[in-house]
Amino acid sequence: xxxxxxxxxxxxxxxxxxxxxxxxxxxxxxxxxxxxxxxxxxxxxxxxxxxxxxxxxxxxxxxxxxxxxxxxxxxxxxxxxxxxxxxxxxxxxxxxxxxxxxxxxxxxxxxxxxxxxxxxxxxxxxxxxxxxxxxxxxxxxxxxxxxxxxxxxxxxxxxxxxxxxxxxxxxxxxxxxxxxxxxxxxxxxxxxxxxxxxxxxxxxxxxxxxxxxxxxxxxxxxxxxxxxxxxxxxxxxxxxxxxxxxxxxxxxxxxxxxxxxxxxxxxxxxxxxxxxxxxxxxxxxxxxxxxxxxxxxxxxxxxxxxxxxxxxxxxxxxxxx
Numbered sequence: 001x002x003x004x005x006x007x008x009x010x011x012x013x014x015x016x017x018x019x020x021x022x023x024x025x026x027x028x029x030x031x032x033x034x035x036x037x038x039x040x041x042x043x044x045x046x047x048x049x050x051x052x053x054x055x056x057x058x059x060x061x062x063x064x065x066x067x068x069x070x071x072x073x074x075x076x077x078x079x080x081x082x083x084x085x086x087x088x089x090x091x092x093x094x095x096x097x098x099x100x101x102x103x104x105x106x107x108x109x110x111x112x113x114x115x116x117x118x119x120x121x122x123x124x125x126x127x128x129x130x131x132x133x134x135x136x137x138x139x140x141x142x143x144x145x146x147x148x149x150x151x152x153x154x155x156x157x158x159x160x161x162x163x164x165x166x167x168x169x170x171x172x173x174x175x176x177x178x179x180x181x182x183x184x185x186x187x188x189x190x191x192x193x194x195x196x197x198x199x200x201x202x203x204x205x206x207x208x209x210x211x212x213x214x215x216x217x218x219x220x221x222x223x224x225x226x227x228x229x230x231x232x233x234x235x236x237x238x239x240x241x242x243x244x245x246x247x248x249x250x251x252x253x254x255x256x257x258x259x260x261x262x263x264x265x266x267x268x269x270x271x272x273x274x275x276x277x278x279x280x281x282x283x284x285x286x287x288x289x290x291x292x293x294x295x296x297x298x299x300x301x302x303x304x305x306x307x308x309x310x311x312x313x314x315x316x317x318x319x320x321x
Contacts, residue, residue: 080268130172134183215248
C-alpha cells in the first residue's frame with residue numbers, strides 16, 4: 001500500500017496520519033501547556049467495573065480542555081460569518097497550502113515535513129464509511145455518534161458531489177473507530193486486521209497515543225506513487241465531550257478525503273490549529289467542492305491545477321467577500 005494524505009499529523013508506514021491536537025489545561029495560563037509525563041498517568045484497570053482510572057482521567061481532562069476553549073470564544077459552530085470574510089485569492093491560497101502540502105514527513109513518524117509540495121490526492125471510487133465502537137463506549141453515545149457521522153457523510157456527499165455514505169454495514173473502505181483508553185489493544189488489533197502489512201511504527205502511534213493528540217486519520221493509496229485513495233482509518237477518542245468528538249469527526253473525515261494539511265491563514269476553517277472553529281465551515285465546503293471537481297485529477301501538481309482552480313472559483317463566485 002502507498003501513502004495517501006496528511007494534516008495536523010504524521011505519515012507513518014504505509015499510510016498518512018493526520019492528527020488533530022490541542023493540549024490546553026484549565027484554567028487558561030500565560031505559560032505554554034506541557035504534556036503530563038507518561039509515568040504519572042495511571043495504567044488501565046481492566047478488572048475494575050466501568051471505565052478504568054486512566055479513562056476517567058482522560059474524560060475529566062478533555063472536559064476541561066473543551067470548557068477552556070469555549071470560555072475563550074473558540075470551537076465555533078456557526079460556520080463563519082460577517083466577521084470572517086474571505087476572497088477568491090484567499091480561497092486559492094488556502095487550497096494550495098491545504099491540498100498540496102503535508103505537515104509531517106512521509107514514513108518518518110511525527111517528523112515535520114520539509115515543506116515540499118506534492119501531488120493532489122483524492123478518492124475516485126465511492127467512499128463507504130463504517131463506524132465501529134470499542135466495548136467501553138456506552139450505547140447512548142454510540143447512537144448519537146452514528147447519527148452524527150451518517151448525517152455528516154451525507155453533507156460531504158452533497159458538497160463534493162461524490163458518492164459518500166456511512167453506516168455499520170460491511171464493504172467499507174473508510175473505517176471510523178471510536179474507542180477509549182480501555183479499547184486501545186482492540187484498536188491496534190482491528191487496525192492490524194484492516195491493514196495486515198501496516199508497519200510497527202504506525203501501530204505504536206495508536207498504542208501510545210499522547211493525550212495532546214485528540215484524533216487522527218490514516219489514508220492509503222495503492223502504491224507509493226499513487227495519489228488515489230483506496231482506504232482510510234480514522235481514530236477518535238471516546239472520552240471526548242460531545243462537541244470535541246463532533247469536531248474530530250468533521251476534521252478527520254474531511255481530511256481523509258484529501259485536504260491533508262493545515263494553514264494558520266485559513267479562516268474560517270477547521271484546517272487551522274487555532275481551534276477557532278469546531279465544525280466544517282462555508283470556506284471548507286468550498287475547498288472540498290474544488291478538490292472533487294472532475295477537472296482536478298489525482299497526482300496533479302499545484303502548477304497544473306492553478307489555472308483550473310481560478311476558473312472553478314470564478315465560475316462559482318468564490319468566497320463571500
